[in-house]
Amino acid sequence: MAEGPGKQAMGYILGKAEGEGELWHGHVTAVTVGPDFRRQSLAQKLMDILEEISDKVHNCYFVDLFVRKSNSVAINMYAKFGYIVYRTVTGYYSGDEDAYDMRKALRRDAARKSVVPLKKAIRPEDLEWE
Amino acid sequence: MSRQLKDIESYERKVRPIYDALDSRNWKGALKLCQQALQKYPEDQLIKVLKAIGLDRSGKREEANQVVDEVTATTPMDEQVLRLAAMVLRGSGRLAAITSMYEAAAAAAALQGPGQAELAQVLLNDVFGAHVRESNFVKQQQVAMKLSKASGLAVGAAGVSSERYSWWMVLSLLLQARAALRARASGRPAPPGQVPAVALEPEKMLALAEGMMSRQASKDKKLEGYDAFMVYVDVLLAQGKIAEALALVTGPLGESCIRLPAERLQLRAVLAALSGDLQAGAEALAEGLRLNPDDWGALLLLLDCLLPGTVQMQMAATSTGTMQVFTPQHPLILISGGLAEQLPPRGAPLPAGKWLAGRAATGGSGNGGATADAFQRAEGLLKELQALCVQTSTSPASGPGQGGDGKPMIMRGPDLALVELALRRHRGAAATASAGSDTEAAVVDAVLDYFHKYGDLVSCAVDLRTYVAALGPGASERLAAGLAEAADVAAGAAAAGDKREALKALRRQVCAAQLRDELGLPRLEGCGPEAALQAAQQFTTLYATARPLQEDLDSRERGAADELPALAAAALVSAAGAAPSDVEAVPYMLAAYGTLADALRDRPYGAAMRIAAAELAALLAAPAAAAAHVYKLDVKHVQMDTLASHLLLPPLLTWPSSAPPPPAGPAAQNPGEAAPAASTSGSGGPSPLLAKALSDTRALFEDHGRDAGETLFTAYSHGMYTKVLEFTAFRERLADAHTFSLVRAEGAIADCLLRGAAAPGSGGAGAAATSDAALSADAIRAAALAAVKSVKATDVPSKDSLRFNWDLTTRPTWSPPCAAGPSLQPLQWWSSRPACARAQGYGRRWWSAPSSAEAAVPEAEAWRAAQAAAAAHRWLLPHCIAGALGATGPEVLELRETVGRLQALLDAPSTSVPASSPGSAPVTLCDERALRRLDVQLYQAALAVQEELSQAAGTTNGSDDAGPEVSAPSSGPALSEAVGAIHRAAAAATSRLSTEAAAAEAWGGLLPGGNLAQLAHLLREPMTILAACLQTWQATSRALQKKRGKAAGGQDARLHKLAADVAAAAEELGAAARSCGDALSSLKATAAGRAASANEALLGYLQERGAGPFGDGARAALAALAREQELTLAALAQAATAVAKLAL
Known part of the structure; x- marks a missing residue:
């Protein structure tokens, strides 16, 4: 939670560490910035914190997140932060819309094996961790 | 293939499709498959519980529970069977049944000897989880101890290590300490199972917990991880052992557990x-x-x-007096949800x-x-x-200020800290009484510096709010001048620059406008409507410049000037505040509503605009429009408590409406622009909107109460110990929420009145109310008897037992949180309009700071006390209604006691903030206290009549010896006084309403909400209840007279007098209701008879006075508002007719 000068909630990030073996990773469940505090890199600061915790505290291989395929603003933002579209998950959002699974490799994945994009889309029930 | 293997395969073939059907939500198919499978395996537990799941999901909750009870009676030990059975039980809120189910299973497994030790351990793990669900901290601890002993060193069968089990013990102990501290602070005993049976001082429990943690730390030379470490620190802090905590953090344990330097x-x-x-x-x-x-x-x-x-000081009371502490x-x-906070x-x-x-x-x-x-x-x-x-x-290397795309990151902290420093210096100087003008000028300069740097950020005005609010009049003028100058420069730049620069310049102008408004400049109060109209005009003109710059902006994104329409509306409402009468305030409020509606066409998700529009609709008797605006905000989950409750409940509780709930979220295209269709059901029919709001809000609390156990158990299992403490505190906070009390009380009242009770979950009396339910004393009595179950006499809310979660900061400046409960909020606004409708200087309001509802400032305390008293009054009302109608039952409080409690709430020293300012218009409307006093009067009269009737019944039953010495005083005066008071309140409102209607013709007839709200309240509650009472008493006294006539062969003068009093009261109430009804019907007819051109007349009227111009959004919204007010008039007229019918 990022608290503003008047103790306002400026934004928050919610995540977890999960997976097994080389799939041990940090997952961004949600990242939100309040309308009053947009356009000042707050999302990036929050993502940096999550990446640092995934890297230093949990020693993860990568960080991943899901985003609506239609949300081009968010996709471009994550791309700017170094995330690539790893794969597509069809019908992830209540069957209405596909998701992109976006990933960014951390130091532990020196060979960057976790971020080689998959060509084939997968279905939500085939996800490893949910 | 062996026989056995074949059997397994055949069993699998039966069961697998059931799971598939359930997964694809095909409940019917699943049930059919279960039925088939049970024919082959009639005693199979798994198939039975799968059937129970199917039944539960298809809404047959009772049957599902029956099946589960059948299965649990056979003491199943299969984990999957237990898990599925627990799902059904949890859905029905039967947490205790889950606990005994797992206890039985674990005990049975333990009896089977070492061969089943692993299973026994797994099941015991689930027993722990069951106690977590029930918040039974004592049993939790006992089970954790057993688990810890049984699991040895390695990771146990349930995947949990022995070390973690001992942390479960520590946490169970801490939660007991916390419960004991809470009980000590509140003076109320802790809930069962939360503290040990043999009382142990919380300090001792904390010391015990610390001992366990320190033993673990010294034995292993390490702690499990970050969460364990933080709990250790917290327990030290709770005991005031700050130096020890510091040593722990700087020592090797700190280094190994906190990995981020x-x-x-x-x-x-x-x-x-x-x-x-x-x-x-x-x-x-x-x-x-x-x-x-x-x-x-x-x-x-x-x-x-x-x-x-x-430092903004907090005073701590100590044994030696007050001490200044930092x-x-x-x-x-202080992560423990109030553990450390409670201990000096x-x-x-x-x-x-x-x-x-x-x-x-x-x-x-x-x-x-x-x-x-x-x-x-x-x-x-x-x-x-x-x-x-x-x-x-700006450096090329990656550093703290470097964005991922090479652009510099915005880091406004140190710059804003300089403003903070200037203010601290000024405060210090002011405290010494050494002339503070230099230091105040420095604050102004610091604010301007910050504005120059960050004026184009949306957050700039918010960042500076508290600093700007601290300035005196002279400094405010200087700052406003500085801002105006800077904004002018920006405007010049905007004309020259490209789109990007133009947007930035616009942002600066908007920010300057916001800050000037924070400063209360240009001054609107006491300057007549022209100043306000002019200010509004300036805001809308500037807003118009934003449109061409953001044509491709997503409708959900924040626009560059979205703050302005709300500011314009606020300026117009301040003109409404200054109007000499309520009715003359209306055109300004309509102008505000129109301004917002036009802007909302472009920016449909502008939250501040939606909220302001909802508040205006609520004040102008348009509940469906208000609800539509709120639902467009896509309010859900905990926002039902923080936001929806104070925005949605007031209009829905004040105004009758038969409109269906609007579609939530994006589906609603232009909410507030479509009027609901005319009511077809009687006034006693349900209010779907109210029912939805009440049941959605209740669902938040009830679902969380039911499901929080799962999240908590997960936190235990994963070793997230700080989250265990945090989640527990959150669960308690929601259970104690002020809103939860309100919706239970209002749900019960709505049930009693057969309004809004048809929705499932809105209360116990759902069955009693259908849309056709006739308003009769018997129906109300039966409904009240059922409704009291959800407002137990032992749980009457009080200031100290409630948590106040409302996000008051979302309220427009001109709609301050008022002392009245939600059912009288619009009325309260109108009765103190001049004080409420002041629209500037938001940052100077006590409630503008986050979490202000629970702030330790006198205004907040007064507000909480008033809210709690109002909530308690509402909580007691269903008991009053049941008692007054002669309903008795184990759950009904005795009427004498209830009336006493209502009176006591009223007698408590009024801490409410006086709302009306000196020199304001004469207050003619009833305020909340007056209306609550009316209730007291009503139920006192009911009590008197009842006593007299029961005495008469006693004498009629042949015991004439009871004699006159215990004779109850005549109830006649009390009754006629109560009827008279109600009659006067209704007649006064009706007569004022007629005068208002005549004046309102000038702008097409839209009325102010004050007198309407007063009538709405009187008709909905006291008049309906009194009518029902009178009906009952008339029937009783008739029966008694008949009986007595037969028994004694003559008439009893007292009884005769009582019957006459009751009849006279009924006559008076009936006449009062009829006269209300006639007036309302005639107003409704006039409204309906107005040509469609009424809206044009209104717009013309407004524009003539300098408001507008208005576009299509305003036209549609204002027309809808007028139509909805007409529906409200019709519904109120119907309610009046129904009361008259009931009374006579």
């Missing part, structure tokens, strides 16, 4: 400050800030440490030397406790950090 550094700094070593705290903070200069919390704490005398607020400490000593006494030296130097009156040197040091440090931000944000 920056976090360790911060914790060290906070603990050093807490222990009173401010210098060490400041040094550590500065070290951390050099790595991350944009940490606002750390910056504030740094200033606190460097300038201890400028309690740094930081997310890294909290915080550190301010270092006497420094503090006193500062005071002595300035003659003892205090200069903020800091010397000029200290200020200079602080300023130097902030400037160093400021420079660091600039440097790192």
Whole structure:
């Protein structure tokens, strides 16, 4: 939670560490910035914190997140932060819309094996961790 | 293939498709498959519980529970069977049944000897989870101890290590300590199972927990991880052992458990400050800030440490009197949901030397406790950090200020801290009474500096709000002039620059406008409507310039000037506040509504605009429009408590409406622009909107109460111990929520009145109410008898038992939180309109700060006391209604006691903030206290009549010896007084309404909401209840007269008199209701008879006076508002007719 000068909630990030073996990773469940505090890199600061915790505290291989395929603003933002579209998950959002699974490799994945994009889309029930 | 294997395969073939059907939500198919499978395996537990799941999901909850009970009676031990059975039981809120199911299973497994030891351990693990669900901290601890002993060193069968089990014990103990502390603070006993049967001092429990943790730490030379470490620190803090906590953090355990150096550094700094070593705290903070200069919390704490005398002080009561203590607020400490907060000593006494030296130097009156040197040091440090931000944000290497795309990151912390520093210096100077104009001028300069740098950020005005609010009139003028100048420069630049630059310049202008409004400039109050109209005009003109710049902006994104329409509307409402009468206020409010509606066409998700529009619709008797605006905000989950409750409940509880709930979220295209269709059901019919709001809100609390156990158990299982404490505190907070009390009370009242009771979950009397339910005394009595079950007499809410979660900051400046409960909120606004409708200087309102509802300021305390009293009154009403109608039952409070309690609530010293300002228009409307007094009067009269009737019944039953010495006093005067008071209140409102209607013709007839709200309340509650009572009493006295006539062969004069009194009261009430009904019907007919051109007349009227121009959005919204007000009039007229019918 990022608290503003008047103790306002400026934004928050919610995540977890999960997976097994080389799939041990940090997952961004949600990242939100309040309308009053947009356009000042707050999302990036929050993502940096999550990446640092995934890297230093949990020693993860990568960080991943899901985003609506239609949300081009968010996709471009994550791309700017170094995330690539790893794969597509069809019908992830209540069957209405596909998701992109976006990933960014951390130091532990020196060979960057976790971020080689998959060509084939997968279905939500085939996800490893949910 | 062996026979056995074949059997397994055949079984699998039966079961697999059931799972598939359930997965694809095909409940019917699943049930059919279960039925088939049960024919082959009639006793199979798994198939049975799968069937139960199918039944539960298809809404057959009772049948599902029956099946589960059948299965659990056979003591199943299969984990999957138990898990599925638990799902059904949890859905029905049968948490205790889950616990006994797992206890039985674990005991059965344990009896099977070592062969089943692993299963027994797994099941015992689930028993622990079951106690967690039930918040039984004592049993939790006992089970954790068993688990810990049984699991040995390795990871146990349930995947949990022995070490973790011992942490479960520690946490169970801590939660008991916390429950004991809460019980001690509130004076109410802890809920069962939360504290040990043999009382143990909470301090002792904390010491025990600490002992367990320290043994673990010294034995293994390590702790399980971050969460374990933080709980250890917290327990030390709770016991005031700050030095020990600091040693722990700086020692090897701190290093191994807190892996992020920056976090360790911060914790060290906070603990050093807490222990009173401010210098060490400041040094550590500065070290951390050099790595991350944009940490606002750390910056504030740094200033606190460097300038201890400028800390906003908290006084702590100690045994030796009050002491000034410094309690740094930081997310890294006090994590336990109120554990550490409840134990003195909290915080550190301010270092006497420094503090006193500062005071002595300035003659003892205090200069903020800091010397000029200290200020200079602080300023130097902030400037160093400021420079660091600039440097790192422009250097090519990646640093703290470097964005991922190479653009500099915005780091406004140190810049804003300089404004903070200027204000602290000014406060210090003001405290010494040494002329503060220089220091105040420095604040103005600092604010302007910040504005020059960040004026194009949306957050700029929010960032500066508290500083701007602290300025006096002269400084405000200077700042406003400075801002105006800067905005003019920006406007010039906007004309010249490209689109991007133009947007930035526009942002500056908007920010300047917001800040001027915060300053209360240009002054609108006392300046007549022209000033307000002009101000509104300026806001809308500037808003119009934004449109071409953001044509491709997504409708959900924040627009560059979205604040302006709300400011324009606010300015117009302040003109409404200054209007000499309620009716003359209406056109300004309509102009405000139209302005918002036009802007909402472009920016449909502008929250401030939606909220303002909803509040206006609520005040103008248009509940469906108000609800539509609120639902467009896509309010859900916890927002049902923080937001929806104070925006949605007031209009829906005040105004009758038969409109269906609007579609939520994006589906609603232009909410508030379509009027609901005319009501087809009677006035006694349900209100779907109200029913939905009440049941959705209840669902939040009830679902969370049911499901929180799962999240908590997960936190235990994963070793997230701080989350266990946090989630527990959250669960308790929601269970105690003020809103939860309100919706239970209002649900019960709605049930009694057969309104809004048809929706499932709105209360116990759902069955009694259908849309056709006739309003009759019998129906109301039966409904009340059922409704009291959800408002138990033992749980009457009080100020100390409630948590106030409303996000008051979302309220428009002109709609302050009022003392009345939600059912009388619009009425209260109208009755103190001039005081409420002041639209400027939001930052100076007590409720503009986050979490203000629970703030420790006198206004907040008064507000909470008033809300609690109102909630308690509402909670008791269903008991009154049941009692007055002669319903008796184990759950119904005796009428005498209830009336006494209502009276006591009223007698409690009024702490409500006086709302009306001197020189305001004469208050003619009833306020909340007057209406509550009316209730007391009504139920006192009911009590008197009942007593007289029962005495008459006694004598009629042949015991004439009862004699006149115990004779109840005649109820006649009380009754006629109550009827008279109600009659007068209704007649006064009706007559004022007619006068208002005549005046309102000038703008097409739309009426103010005050008198309407008063009538709505009277008709909905006291008049309906009184009519029902009178009906009952007439029937009773007739029966008695008949009986007596037969028994004694003559008439009893007393009984005769009573019957006559009741009949006269019924006559008077009936006449009052009829006259209300006639007036309302005629108003409705006039409204309906108005040509469609009425809307044009309204727009013309407004524009003539300088409001507008208005577009299609305003046209549609205002027309819909007028139509909905007409529906409200019709519904009220119907209600009046129904009361008259009931009375006579």
